[in-house]
Structures are given as C-alpha cells and as structure tokens.
C-alpha cells in the first residue's frame with residue numbers, strides 16, 4: 001500500500017477524518033491488494049470515498065458502522081493479520097461485509113489502469129464499443145452437409 | 153400525446169410493445185384513426201446504463217428486468233409467490249423489446265402441429281407456411297441478422313449478415329462439431345451492418361438494459377417511427393383499467409388513467425389488446441360486466457389459463473483460453489436444434505433449443521459472482537482467481553417447450569394493486585414433470601458439449617428463477633369457442649370487435665424465443681383485418 005495515498009484529498013471537505021480514511025484504505029488494500037508482479041494496483045490506492053460519494057452516496061452512512069468494527073491500529077498490522085480480522089468481520093456481519101465488498105470491487109473495476117490491465121476497455125461501453133472477432137464460419141461445414149432435418 | 157376526446161376512434165390498441173407496434177404500423181395503411189395507449193413512456197437511450205462507467209451496478213435498481221425491483225410509475229407489481237419462475241418485462245414504448253436479448257428464432261413448422269405430430273396439447277389454427285411472408289416482412293422491418301441455410305428450418309434469408317461468433321462461439325461450436333450435433337448462428341434482431349438509418353452493433357455487452365447504440369431492434373426505433381409517420385397516434389402514460397361493452401355485446405371503449413392519474417374514457421370501434429401474456433388477461437379479467445361477469449371475452453373460462461413460460465436450464469463452462477465473454481451481443485451467438493423435435497426415448501415429449509451465449513458479466517459482476525460462489529476470494533488470491541474467470545466463460549441456455557396446462561394461471565391478486573389501484577396479476581405456475589425431465593436432459597447434454605469443447609469446470613441447473621421472459625398462452629387461439637379465446641385471426645369469439653395480438657394467443661409455446669412469431673402473428677392478424685374490413689364483425 002502506498003503510504004502517501006489520498007494525500008491530495010482536501011480533508012476538511014471529507015466525510016472521514018484522516019485516521020478513518022487511512023483505515024478504510026487499509027481495508028480496501030486487504031480486500032484487493034496489489035498483485036505480486038505489480039501489474040495490478042491495490043484498491044487501497046483508489047479514491048474509494050470519492051467513488052462512493054459519486055455512485056452510491058447512501059453507503060456513506062454505513063461506513064462509520066463498518067469502520068467501528070476495526071481497531072485504529074488495523075493499518076499497521078501485516079496483511080495476514082488484516083485478512084484474519086476482515087474474515088472475522090465478514091462472518092460476524094455478512095450483509096454489511098457484502099456491501100463493503102461490492103463498493104470496493106465497483107471502485108476497483110472502474111479504474112482505468114485496472115481495466116486496461118484486465119483487457120476490459122476503459123470507461124463506459126458506449127460509445128467506445130468492443131472488438132469481437134467474426135469467427136470462422138467454415139466450422140459450419142459439417143452442419144451444412146447434414147440432410148434437411150426440419151419436421152414437416 | 154394528442155388530446156383525448158370522447159369521440160370514438162376507429163382502432164384503439166392497448167400496449168406499445170412488440171406486437172402493438174407491429175399491428176399499429178400495418179393498420180396505418182387503412183388511414184383509419186388509430187390510437188395506441190401505452191402505460192409507460194418513451195425511453196431515452198442516453199439513460200441506458202451502457203452510457204455510464206458504473207453500468208454494471210446500474211443494471212439493478214431502476215434498470216432491472218424485474219418490474220417488482222424496477223418499481224417505476226409505469227410498472228405494475230406482479231405476485232410471483234406461487235411460481236418457481238418470476239415474470240420479467242418492460243413497460244414503456246417498445247415493451248419487452250427495450251430489454252430483450254433480441255435472440256430472434258422463428259417457431260418451427262412442427263410447433264404449429266403438436267397434436268397431429270405428437271398427440272399433445274393442440275394444433276394451431278395457423279401454420280408456419282401461412283405466417284412465412286409475415287416472418288419475412290417482420291425481419292425486414294425490425295432489422296434481423298443471420299445466416300441462410302440452417303437445415304433445421306425451411307429456407308429463409310435474413311436481411312443482414314450474421315453477428316460475429318467471436319472466440320466464445322468458435323470454442324463452443326468446436327464442441328458441437330466433435331459430437332456431430334446441429335448448431336447454427338442465431339437469427340438476431342440486432343443489426344450487423346448499418347440499416348435504415350441505424351448504425352451497426354458495436355458489441356457493447358449489456359443488451360438487456362437497453363441498447364445505447366440503437367443497434368438492437370426494439371420497436372421504439374423500428375416500427376414506431378414508421379407508424380407515427382403514417383398517422384398513428386401514440387398516447388403515452390395512459391394506463392387502461394378496463395374495456396367497456398355496450399348492450400349489443402361489442403367493446404365500446406376503455407377507462408384509463410392519464411399521466412396525471414385522472415380517470416378518462418375513450419370510445420373505440422375496434423379494440424386491439426397488445427399488453428403481453430400477463431397484461432392482457434389482467435385487463436380482460438378486470439373488465440367485468442353483467443354480460444361478462446367472469447371477465448371480458450371469457451365465456452370459455454380460459455382467459456388467464458394455460459400460462460406458458462419457457463423453463464430455462466443453464467450451464468456455464470470455464471475455459472483455459474481467453475474468450476470474449478463480457479462483450480456483446482450477450483444473448484445472440486448460436487443455437488442448436490439437436491434436441492428440438494420429439495424423441496420419446498429421451499423421457500419427455502417435445503424438446504428444447506440450446507442457446508449459446510457469451511455468458512459472462514463485466515468485471516464487477518465476475519468479481520461479485522465469484523465472491524458468492526467462493527470461486528474468486530477477496531484478499532491475496534483475488535487476482536489469479538479473477539483472471540482465470542473473467543472473459544473465460546461461455547454459457548448455454550436450455551429453452552424448454554412448456555406445454556399448456558390449465559392450472560398455470562394469471563389471475564387478479566385480491567390485495568396487491570398498482571399505483572392507480574388496478575388489481576395486480578398473480579401467477580400460479582407449477583413446473584410439469586415433462587419440463588423437469590427436459591431441463592435435466594438439457595443440462596446433461598449441455599455439460600457434455602462443454603466438456604467436448606474443452607471446458608475445465610462446468611456448473612449448471614434450472615429452472616432459472618428470474619427468467620419469465622416469455623409470457624404465452626393466456627388467451628389462446630383456436631377454432632372452437634369452447635376451448636379458445638380468439639379465433640384463427642386474433643378476434644375474440646365472444647366480442648366481435650375485440651382482437652388480441654400479443655403472446656397470450658399462443659396455443660403452444662414451441663421451444664424458441666417467441667418475439668419473432670408474436671410479431672409475425674400480429675402482422676398476419678392486421679393483414680386479415682384489412683382484408684375483411686367490410687365485414688370485420690360478421
């Protein structure tokens with residue numbers, strides 16, 4: 001996780017104080033850490049709060065309840081310990097955890113760098129579109145050679 | 153919307169979906185005053201989820217295919233508690249075609265003769281041959297892509313070349329070839345080339361939340377512009393509550409609620425129902441009078457009975473190689489009629505079509521589905537598991553012919569009402585043993601073909617719950633007034649100026665997506681009405 005994450009956020013306008021913001025980023029990093037080969041970034045580096053504000057503001061009211069379930073030293077723990085802690089939370093509060101997971105994945109898989117890395121095309125499907133190969137219609141040869149099979 | 157007046161219009165069509173649009177367009181030739189009332193509004197393609205980066209999340213909520221979730225003012229609630237399959241629809245100009253996958257096969261010739269051929273259900277009063285010119289005309293009006301030469305159909309020529317098979321199609325097709333089974337690129341109501349002022353499909357992906365490109369042939373952009381140019385009036389945000397009858401037993405008009413929720417009356421010389429297999433029986437059953445105490449046109453007692461869905465089995469295969477699962481068109485890749493016709497040694501009568509789809513969601517849906525099944529963990533293992541699945545799946549839908557059974561019904565819910573206080577429909581449906589065996593057979597065969605295609609992991613089941621896409625049979629056609637609601641050209645046996653043109657008139661369901669046939673029938677009925685204008689009510 002990048003220690004300087006979210007430095008560019010104007011904290012006074014922010015719904016979370018710096019400590020809670022750091023906790024949330026650490027939670028996101030636990031759920032989707034960077035890949036070992038460095039190709040995939042961590043979800044902890046993304047502006048999760050900004051994403052929530054833009055796309056699912058109603059979730060903001062649930063955030064404090066989630067963050068309250070974690071100790072303030074959570075970001076300092078190593079990944080294994082954090083995973084264990086999140087697992088306990090997910091079992092104790094499955095519905096809340098699922099909503100958190102859904103927000104983290106939504107933010108992560110909308111990110112341009114992530115989408116490029118997974119070959120998903122950046123931004124909205126329209127007007128961008130996707131390239132689909134026409135496919136080899138000679139595969140139909142054996143079918144065409146079948147006798148007419150429709151029933152009169 | 154034109155101003156309502158009580159002066160009777162010549163033809164009043166209720167519902168502006170697949171069939172309502174087709175019948176309006178065809179009848180416009182007559183230069184009669186034709187009004188179509190639609191409870192919903194026009195959709196704005198700029199509002200479809202695929203315009204937005206969060207399109208995957210938008211597909212729930214107000215863009216859901218489930219009217220009970222969508223809950224827009226135009227929607228009416230549906231009580232599905234007594235059914236393993238829930239009704240999905242869209243209420244607005246275009247009807248279900250706004251959200252449909254646009255897989256566009258025709259019913260087969262044998263589907264019209266199931267009693268003669270297989271001794272079950274009933275034959276239709278019309279045949280494939282009779283409808284053939286209307287299928288072709290409809291394909292041209294809608295804009296249909298496909299490949300001529302399918303040996304499981306009589307010759308037909310789709311106006312546009314087929315949509316791409318892509319890597320998904322090629323991969324699964326090889327499995328079919330290994331087993332020597334039939335497959336063919338699907339006829340799709342999605343344009344593969346620019347057509348009639350519309351631009352071609354760009355493979356956006358999410359066809360079932362509306363096509364922002366306008367390449368999917370929904371009737372708001374195909375039939376309706378032509379019908380409006382020809383003089384048909386389309387009154388949106390008008391919800392019909394009931395059809396009235398005069399002393400001579402003829403339909404006289406409708407009570408409806410306008411956009412402000414005010415009750416209005418509109419007279420009509422001819423009423424045409426096009427509200428779909430749930431909406432039509434609902435309004436007929438709600439139209440009671442001393443002459444029709446059990447609902448309009450219901451002397452047979454069959455209005456709302458014989459509801460048929462297509463129970464759907466599904467199989468998903470995971471492949472090592474990268475496919476193009478998240479791209480469009482999602483539902484239209486290829487089909488197989490290998491198990492379409494009856495072979496009693498399989499343990500059931502009639503059969504099913506296999507519909508091969510790309511079968512994967514976008515990245516968000518892949519991650520969430522993976523979380524639900526445990527296939528894609530959160531935490532350190534996430535990326536490897538995600539990348540092994542995203543764009544690596546193909547699916548097969550097993551679309552089973554559902555035979556008519558009188559106990560499968562649409563009735564009026566005693567408590568649930570829509571926003572205008574009109575009783576909501578209640579579905580009572582049980583999956584028959586025949587359908588159950590058909591699903592099991594289809595899932596086993598689709599598993600076999602996925603194995604042959606090289607899938608490394610295969611899952612499946614059925615019937616799918618949120619899959620009541622096809623709403624059929626609840627006001628069936630027939631020659632005998634005792635056993636059918638409308639005659640061979642859609643006219644009510646009981647009310648001679650009342651016609652039904654939507655999916656409710658199907659006698660049997662066939663095992664294919666029905667919209668192509670619904671629209672061909674609507675064109676045929678309109679054509680027959682035009683030929684009989686002088687003695688329409690004789």
Ligand SMILES: Cc1cc2nc3c(=O)[nH]c(=O)nc-3n(C[C@H](O)[C@H](O)[C@H](O)COP(=O)(O)OP(=O)(O)OC[C@H]3O[C@@H](n4cnc5c(N)ncnc54)[C@H](O)[C@@H]3O)c2cc1C
Pocket residue numbers: 166167168169170171172189190191192217240241242243244245246247248249251252253254255256360390391392393426427428429431432435483621622623653654655656665666667668670
């Ligand atoms: C998600 C989804 C996917 C589908 N995929 C396919 C597919 O791939 N291929 C296929 O063939 N079919 C598909 N279908 C089904 C297809 O949409 C329907 O078969 C078709 O639209 C039915 O046509 P219809 O004219 O009978 O009714 P509809 O198109 O449903 O139109 C009925 C119209 O009547 C209006 N209405 C109802 N009651 C009233 C009232 N009281 N007053 C005023 N207006 C009223 C409704 O608002 C609606 O607009 C799909 C459907 C859905 C929802």
